[in-house]
Amino acid sequence: MEKDLTTEGRILTAARSIFQQKGLAGARMQEIADEAGINKALLHYYFRSKDKLFERILEEAIGKFLPELFGVWEGEGNILEKIERFVHRYISFVAENPYVPSLILHELTINPEKAGMIRKMGFKPPKDKMMMEVMLGVQAGLIRPVHPMDLILNIISMCVFPVLARNMIQGVMLIDDLTYQEMIETRKKSVADFVIQSLRP
Amino acid sequence: MEKDLTTEGRILTAARSIFQQKGLAGARMQEIADEAGINKALLHYYFRSKDKLFERILEEAIGKFLPELFGVWEGEGNILEKIERFVHRYISFVAENPYVPSLILHELTINPEKAGMIRKMGFKPPKDKMMMEVMLGVQAGLIRPVHPMDLILNIISMCVFPVLARNMIQGVMLIDDLTYQEMIETRKKSVADFVIQSLRP
DNA sequence: AAATTGTTTAACTGTATGGTTAAATGTAAA
DNA sequence: TTTACATTTAACCATACAGTTAAACAATTT
Structure with a gap:
């Protein structure tokens, strides 16, 4: 998990990494949250859905x-x-x-x-x-x-x-x-x- | 759905196609069964699990x-x-x-x-x-x-x-x-x- | 101090899906 | 005809997972 950056930045960094490795279907929101050093609730607080997050990436x-x-x-x-x-x-x-x-x-x-x-x-x-x-x-x-x-x-x-x-x-x-x-x-x-x-x- | 071939052959053909398009995580056993022109029960009758089928492919x-x-x-x-x-x-x-x-x-x-x-x-x-x-x-x-x-x-x-x-x-x-x-x-x-x-x- | 925003915790809902089961039916060989 | 295997139907179970919610806490701003 990254120390610096804003929370949104850490989420995007994490999402990039996970989506790249596993693709849309293979990625898990929980895993992205973990990698970003936050919890699932907050992840959905920033990006309403997995699809929206993926589209952004x-x-x-x-x-x-x-x-x-x-x-x-x-x-x-x-x-x-x-x-x-x-x-x-x-x-x-x-x-x-x-x-x-x-x-x-x-x-x-x-x-x-x-x-x-x-x-x-x-x-x-x-x-x-x-x-x-x-x-x-x-x-x-x-x-x-x-x-x-x-x-x-x-x-x-x-x-x-x-x-x-x-x-x-x-x-x-x-x-x-x-x-x-x-x-x-x-x-x-x-x-x-x-x-x-x-x-x- | 293919007409000829054995059932096993049709399953393999279907699995190849679906796995290629969607990857392991994105593929659905039901979809493979449909593409092979059979039902899910028979699919599992031939290949015990998704993982086994994928490994075979x-x-x-x-x-x-x-x-x-x-x-x-x-x-x-x-x-x-x-x-x-x-x-x-x-x-x-x-x-x-x-x-x-x-x-x-x-x-x-x-x-x-x-x-x-x-x-x-x-x-x-x-x-x-x-x-x-x-x-x-x-x-x-x-x-x-x-x-x-x-x-x-x-x-x-x-x-x-x-x-x-x-x-x-x-x-x-x-x-x-x-x-x-x-x-x-x-x-x-x-x-x-x-x-x-x-x-x- | 009050209000706003960010964050956590933890439990929960709904659904998609892998996999199972049992009973019935078809089909071909012994 | 009996036996063995192939196939269907339809219901079912268990689990993983996306997404929600509510309550509490922390940090920052007003």
Whole structure:
């Protein structure tokens, strides 16, 4: 249980952790209360129901996740520089907030209609910008021609999956915590290299 | 509800589907019974408890997943050919059995200790073989030097993630079913190309 | 001091759900 | 036909859990 923060903050921190580990159905209000160092009555005093609490956490997760995801295309530099910056920032982000993709993945797998929430929150995937950026890179001779959506899927996969599936991969490959931690760290560079190497004309 | 198959088979099919969509905690025995076209009493007649049924499904999933994953390194050909074969086979496999990685991921995220089951089932990741194969490829001038574990993580990520996170990606990127289906299909080649391009010396 | 707000305690309600049971019915083989 | 197994029906039990309530206490503000 956290010492500092307000009670509401401690609840949110606890809820994030529990919901991420167990999902909506698997989480227990009592457990969240325990983790926050309070009791169930107070938990309901702050958040009327489990669903409301979960929705709050999910919205917060999406609100952190998407700007991070879409933001790259706004910055300076050519496509190679953007890729490098994106990979570094994105792996750092998911490594520090592993609950974010995990929650969204689980919830949207169970309940695909909830994707509507994304549009309601005003996010729009910058597909046009992506297309344009890749085309510019090709024309400038910086990269070979590729399908933009394929490229972006590849990059996101390599950034997110190793963090998202950490327990599974460690379990299957028998890798210890420290080694894995270091691997994630080195991947902030190596994934960008891997992509950039592949894009050589 | 399926017409053919034995009752046990229909139960397993139903359980796979429900457990994949909702996870262990979210699944309902009644729902599994309905999907199998039988009643709850008969479901318990075949599988004593939810946990037993789930364990059966999970073991089955791991038993399908790991041989597919580790099998590549046994076949003929140089590393580039193996990568090409692996990507094609692996994406085909996960596309046809999306429940497999989904189940394992969710369960091992919640319950990392269950990774022990993998060792108990006699699977061992062929790390040595992977190392050796990559080193041979480097020595033969087929590929540039890379960290084998990084490479394998990249490949697996690009194969599994787009299928695993399909709902999330479609929701975020606003891609319709058919388009996505086609993308998965083309990725059976394009991912291999992407990797092989990256590995050029 | 009084009022407001945050927090605890502890008991309680209602419901969803896993699991059981027993009796009846169907079905196929011995 | 008898035996054994498969399946249904329908009721039932026990438990876990979300959510409520009321009374008391603590802390802060007015």
